[in-house]
Amino acid sequence: MSELRLLPMAIRDLNEVLAIEQRAHIAPWTQVQFMDSLNAGHWAYTLRVLGTEDAPDTLVGYCVMMPGVDEISLLNIAIDPIHQRQGWAKKILLVMEDQATAKNFQKIFLEVRTSNTPAIGLYQRMNYQQVGSRKAYYPMHEGQREDALVMMKELLRS
Numbered sequence: 001m002s003e004l005r006l007l008p009m010a011i012r013d014l015n016e017v018l019a020i021e022q023r024a025h026i027a028p029w030t031q032v033q034f035m036d037s038l039n040a041g042h043w044a045y046t047l048r049v050l051g052t053e054d055a056p057d058t059l060v061g062y063c064v065m066m067p068g069v070d071e072i073s074l075l076n077i078a079i080d081p082i083h084q085r086q087g088w089a090k091k092i093l094l095v096m097e098d099q100a101t102a103k104n105f106q107k108i109f110l111e112v113r114t115s116n117t118p119a120i121g122l123y124q125r126m127n128y129q130q131v132g133s134r135k136a137y138y139p140m141h142e143g144q145r146e147d148a149l150v151m152m153k154e155l156l157r158s
């Protein structure tokens with residue numbers, strides 16, 4: 001059984017992160033955007049399958065969250081397409097939600113493209129509610145724009 005680790009994202013991870021970013025997203029983040037997030041102290045984590053003597057470490061996915069005052073925003077989450085639909089995004093988000101709850105954040109907010117069925121499915125499955133929408137929020141091909149759904153989850157303290 002392979003060992004999985006959620007680890008803070010570091011600059012040395014960025015080549016692998018950018019490769020997944022290119023494969024996973026319609027409008028991928030640039031290296032500068034990841035660097036800005038790391039420099040700003042955003043919560044950025046990678047999910048890795050640890051290597052063995054015969055096989056190197058593999059990056060499965062990552063997420064970036066921006067802490068606010070009472071709320072925290074999910075800025076980016078991606079799972080390498082070859083590892084999708086195996087529960088990894090759900091696992092990362094559950095850990096992030098626990099961490100946010102422990103740090104007394106009350107809500108998580110996110111934006112998602114209206115066409116992004118997998119991500120909307122993930123968030124609905126994890127009990128995020130649509131609380132708004134943003135007209136022409138995301139760039140698309142050939143100068144077109146796409147609306148975003150704004151979704152939110154209240155974090156429950158035990």
Ligand SMILES: CC(C)(COP(=O)(O)OP(=O)(O)OC[C@H]1O[C@@H](n2cnc3c(N)ncnc32)[C@H](O)[C@@H]1OP(=O)(O)O)[C@@H](O)C(=O)NCCC(=O)NCCS
Pocket residue numbers: 024025076077078079080083084085086087088089090091111112113116117118119121122123125
């Ligand atoms: C969205 C994304 C992060 C989901 O990652 P994942 O690891 O495949 O998701 P999980 O396996 O944890 O799925 C958890 C639940 O989400 C929902 N879901 C995930 N992929 C789905 C799909 N393609 N269609 C419908 N629902 C989906 C399901 O309810 C799933 O539970 P189930 O497999 O038991 O039915 C992944 O598709 C991705 O990286 N997409 C590209 C980047 C992106 O769009 N990020 C979000 C930006 S807002």
